[in-house]
Amino acid sequence: MAMLAFREALNQAMTEEMERDPNVFLMGEEVAQYQGAYKVSQGMLQKFGEKRVIDTPITEAGFAGLGIGAAMIGLRPIVEMMTWNFAILAFDQLFNNAAKIRYMSGGQFKVPIVVRGPSGAAHALAAQHSQSLEAMLAHVPGLIVVAPSTPADGKGLLKSAVRDDNPVMFMESEMMYGQKGEVPDGEYVLPLGVGDVKRGGKDVTIIAWSKMIHVALAAAEQLKNEGIEAEVVDPRTIHPLDETVILDSVKKTNRCVIVEEAWPFASVGKEIASRIYSQAFDYLDAPIGHVNGADVPMPYAHNLEKLMLPSVPRVIDAVKEVLYR
Amino acid sequence: MATVLSMKEKTKEARKPRWSDLGLSSARLVDFYKRMLLIRRFEERAAQEYGKSKIGGFCHLYIGQEAVGVGAIEALREDDYIFSAYRDHGHALARGMDPKGIMAELFGKVTGCSKGMGGSMHMFDASKNFMGGYGIVGGHVPLAAGTAFGTKYLGKDSVTLCFFGEAAANQGVFHETLNLAALWKLPVVFVCENNRYGMGTAVERAHAVWDIYQKASAYDMARGWFDGMDVIESYRAVKEAVDRARTSSEPTMLEARTYRFRGHSMSDPIHGHYRTKEEVEEQKKSDPIPRFAEELLRGGILTQTAVDDMEAEIKAVVNEAVEFADQSPEPPAEFLHENVYV
Amino acid sequence: MATRIEMPKLSDTMEEGIILKWLKKEGDAVKQGEIIAEVQTDKADMELEAYDSGILRKIFVPEGSGAAVGKPIAIIAGAGEDISALLTDKRSTEAVQHHAEEKSSAPVETSLSQRSPETTVKQVSNENGGSRVKISPLAKKIAQEKNINVSTLAGSGPMGRIIKRDVEEVLSHGATAFVPRHAANVSTQQFPVSMMRKTIAKRLVESKTTAPHFYVTSEVDMKRVIEFRSALNATGEVKISYNDIIVKAAAYALRKNPNVNASWMGETITQHGEIRIGIAVALDDGLITPVIRDVDAKGLAQISAEAKDLASRAHERKLKPEEYSGGTFTVSNLGMFDVENFAAIINPPEAGILAVGSITEEPVVENGAIVIGNRMKMTLSCDHRVIDGAVGAQFMSDLKKILENPAVLAL
The missing domain is CATH 3.30.559.10 (Chloramphenicol acetyltransferase-like domain)
Known part of the structure; x- marks a missing residue:
């Protein structure tokens, strides 16, 4: 067990997987010489050489498609998107090729690719660089969507993602790359599609993932002072969703708040709520509460940016509302 | 290159068939012809079956363009890879995929080459390295760079051949791929089948530069065009490009100048508003199939009896394919949810 | 020829039968002698046989509902045959006896096709009129288990919604009224009469x-x-x-x-x-x-x-x-x-x-x-x-x- 930053945990996962399997390689903008735009791939060029740690031109659709083609003949590419905002240029490759080749070929091909990079807002990056697009990716059958919240989860899930035979969309967070946590050494692999209870509680369930887990945990800590025991549940994988961990918690607490950075319309949180309503209807004592990013593009001004994003006070208010306090 | 020949030598040279430098046996030439004829008869029958509602959805016929697919694919080895777009039946047949499986795929049957999950636009056959037909114009082009990258990464000398229409050459991802292929020296051959129309929009109305192959000049890539109505020229051009890719790992962009005799798809009339009947009739004079037959008959490589026998044989093959497709079962209901994930 | 199937008398004392299950649905072909439904009589669960071949064109009595003996429960007719005369017959429309209504106060589920525009409007206006009891799903479940009449409760949630704590309050104050003293888990219950x-x-x-x-x-x-x-x-x-x-x-x-x-x-x-x-x-x-x-x-x-x-x-x-x-x-x-x-x-x-x-x-x-x-x-x-x-x-x-x-x- 070592105390590692999130970026170090991801680096460790990729390094270990590349050492284990010569068919794994890393490709993306600034991953090699520059040592990673966010230093996630630091030192990997020196370790594995130019053949396996590859700088690409800024051509997201091109290298995403190239990675998919390479995966069709047995390679296991890790394609780094400098951010998921730029990956929008490659969505045709991800939606129409990565997600569908197996299905439309009747199972003759598989596409074991990992596309990873930071998602969501950082600080003062304005509208085009501050988007949480997991709902768009999770909407497409054939893609697996992962959004870890801790360095240990990041390592364990990224190792699984590399080994998985499906295309895995791995969504990180720029704001969390420096965040430290205990990370098990060596072979630490977490299954995809299995959620985790980050904090136990009996009065209300707060569901969140990625960066929002930390907002939820901070809110839970404050709620404790008011005698409210919040349980914080992290699905970790968005699609396929671990319904069991969610439903078990809601059936216990009878109340639920979903916190997500993404826009509210047709969001992942709404999908989770729909499943709770249909499968745990009789356990609910209040309608599910939602805390989302505002339904606007991200503004630049610092004060407005804060207003746009979910915050601890907003989560506390939502919890009190579902508790009728 | 500028060797001066004597008259005698000149006469001897002129009597040589034009493929003498390609090392093609007579049997191989007959086979070229036979494959083109199979595609033609298969596609004619597919059109009939479409009319009988046995085939659904879009159905883009390859009639007129047979020489491109056959010549190009004949230039490949078995361990080379092929990507196609949505007009893919001809490429699948040229690759030697079973006509029964292709027809069954058109019929949406479980015995189809994609188990009925792909249909007309998505023919796949992993055993033939036939990497599939793709329906988003230009969207599959980077995949071909990917297999070329992969074979190079793995130290293999396989080459990837990628077919697409001239309309795809206006897509951004086409240019991104050409850049990556040239930058990283990938063993890939891009074959642009310029049939003059992107659906109903003529080249002149869609491209600032009408010589499509010249688009590769921006990437300093080897490039050229050939007569896509001539199977020998198709073979010659692609073979040279494939050899270059295999021996020196360099990409090539080729433009095949060809013409489709049918509409864009089955729901489209043969000439429509975008071209005249006269134009189509004029183009049919360079139909690659009778043109090659005449040449082989003249050269004594093929006899009329052999041509007639071949027609009968192919008719039987196509009949058998239709019968097989018709009698095959549909995919079971469980297939709906299978193969979404591994 | 179109035939109306009537609730048969399947026991000497039977006055009414409940359709437990339709084995055929509207539009299905039925053959003479084929079992088309299961009927609960006062004595037993019986099988109902079709007497004519044809298409089961119309079901008047849905599963779980009853009909008096002799009342029409379905129509069997040819595929394109005009059955409008049989459909509009007054006897057909009054056949159904909604047992669900006797069992609970929940509204009877009817399919969309059966629901006329007027009744849809009426249901909506009922909800807006506030005659419906607003109660959280959990509170409703607890109330049903403990046999508490929710219409007598005052809700403390938003817009007067009855929530868990409202039900729990009644339980804690009036526990003896609802829960037998010696057997905490045994509650008074009401069952529908078979x-x-x-x-x-x-x-x-x-x-x-x-x-x-x-x-x-x-x-x-x-x-x-x-x-x-x-x-x-x-x-x-x-x-x-x-x-x-x-x-x-x-x-x-x-x-x-x-x-x-x-x-x-x-x-x-x-x-x-x-x-x-x-x-x-x-x-x-x-x-x-x-x-x-x-x-x-x-x-x-x-x-x-x-x-x-x-x-x-x-x-x-x-x-x-x-x-x-x-x-x-x-x-x-x-x-x-x-x-x-x-x-x-x-x-x-x-x-x-x-x-x-x-x-x-x-x-x-x-x-x-x-x-x-x-x-x-x-x-x-x-x-x-x-x-x-x-x-x-x-x-x-x-x-x-x-x-x-x-x-x-x-x-």
């Missing part, structure tokens, strides 16, 4: 209030019956029960007293030629009396076999109507429950029912000495309109004699 229970209630009230009952009780020395039964069962070929012997003995006594094997018909009294004895069989939610026919003509082995078969099929709800109707006399035996004696209510139109208690060990005087004897009490309930006291007493006297000398039954 067709069978309805019929039992109706018929027995009718019997006890119209047939003047009187009772004759005798005590029988069962020593010989015990020996007789042991001897028979020792052969290993049969497994005769005490009840089988009592039924056979009753038949013997009925043959000697034909005026007990009779029915009050208002103007006349019918004295039945055949002796058909019903045996009361307890079910989970009621009882049924399958009938053994021609009892006096049958041997003990046959009676025993028939009784076993009827009882087991009664439990499976597989009896045919003719197997639980037409009795002329009934034997009800509660001996297995250690009951000393009881009096039964006559099953009309029969005139007598024999209630049989347990065989008990008792000190008896035999040849001037006190020994342990085996005794059993029986009570005959008689319809005084048919049977007078002396007649009932004579029957019991004959029955007692036979049981105390059962060898005669083997004749």
